Amino acid sequence: MTQLSSKLPRVGTTIFTTMSALAAELKAVNLGQGFPDFPMDENLIEAVSRAMRGQFNQYAPMAGWMPLREILAEKIAGLYSTRVQPETEITITPGGTYAIYTALTTILQPGDEVIVLEPAYDSYVPNIVINGGVPVLIPLNMDDFSINWPAVWSAITPKTRAIMINSPHNPTGAILQDPDIAQLKALVAAHDLFIVSDEVYEHLVYDGRPHLSILRYPELLARSFVCFSFGKVFHCTGWKLGYCVAPAGLMKEFRKVHQFNCFSCHTPSQAGIAEYLQNPETYQSLGGFLQQKRDHFIKLMEQTRFTLKPSSGSYFICAGYEKISSEKDIDFALRLTREYGVATIPVSAFYQNGSDEKLIRFCFAKKEDTLNEAVGKLVRL
CATH class of the missing domain: 3.90.1150.10 (Aspartate Aminotransferase, domain 1)
Structure with a gap:
């Protein structure tokens, strides 16, 4: 054989x-x-059911159902005071993990290095390796799972292409804080790095603390692919539906990969979620x-x-x-x-x-x- x-x-x-x-x-x-x-939520189930009965059952556009991208842009503006263009800067994907994989495929050339903070969600390293990249592994501080920024800075080489960020963090539940954002801004500017930000637990932040999304910071968003999951936040993990936000130039390259892999995601789910998100309480609670x-x-x-x-x-x-x-x-x-x-x-x-x-x-x-x-x-x- x-x-x-x-x-x-x-x-x-x-x-x-x-x-x-x-x-x-x-x-x-x-x-x-x-x-x-x-x-x-039964309301989301009913919204998707109405979409199916309303004949929203054929291919959605490659980048995603436009009303969904539009309501996501409104949501991002309301939460993070950032304007993104639904036509060119949001793509609907079959899950957050797919969005991460596609972002890394878009970025990496053979031999490129990517900073990964461990413990880390288990898809990151295989995604890097299969694209010819080299993961550079940096342990978190184990007392509080904070980022060891001196170690990150020391790990940068001329081959470093990107850094993986995950907040809220899987598996530890840690979140980014203001000093982390300051360090990240300095790091990526000094070394011209991309950011792949895994924010699939975006709305699951506790004790009155804010979610410091990369979407809040224009200088970070300009070099980032920010990945989200509807399945995680709306308790329907089996739907495997998410999205990626990136500047238009980066998203153009992301979509080149996406169109020949998935091409299009489940249309009635997109239509149903677009309706469901009209009520901000669905995610604010x-x-x-x-x-x-x-x-x-x-x-x-x-x-x-x-x-x-x-x-x-x-x-x-x-x-x-x-x-x-x-x-x-x-x-x-x-x-x-x-x-x-x-x-x-x-x-x-x-x-x-x-x-x-x-x-x-x-x-x-x-x-x-x-x-x-x-x-x-x-x-x-």
């Missing part, structure tokens, strides 16, 4: 697939993979809704021997288990699933070298009954 030379020889089945499959097999409570188990779940989970976990880390956004919170075990995090996570019926994600899965900080990630975007059941099992540890 003809032999295939893998473009991703180090990549196997992801830990998310492994842990979710194990949870299903053992009927464990799945606090691992980042998906809600509660219903999405999301942070408070998820914060209640985070706070409920934190309160429940006081009964356990886990040490919870701070989480200011996203679906996730990390926990140390140093009072329980000295096992590797993958071994502990597997045992937790098999013996106690709760699935989590070991944080070492978010490091390319498997760095083990003795942390596991919990997803709290679940029904209260689910969280109650899970913690009821965890208190036995």
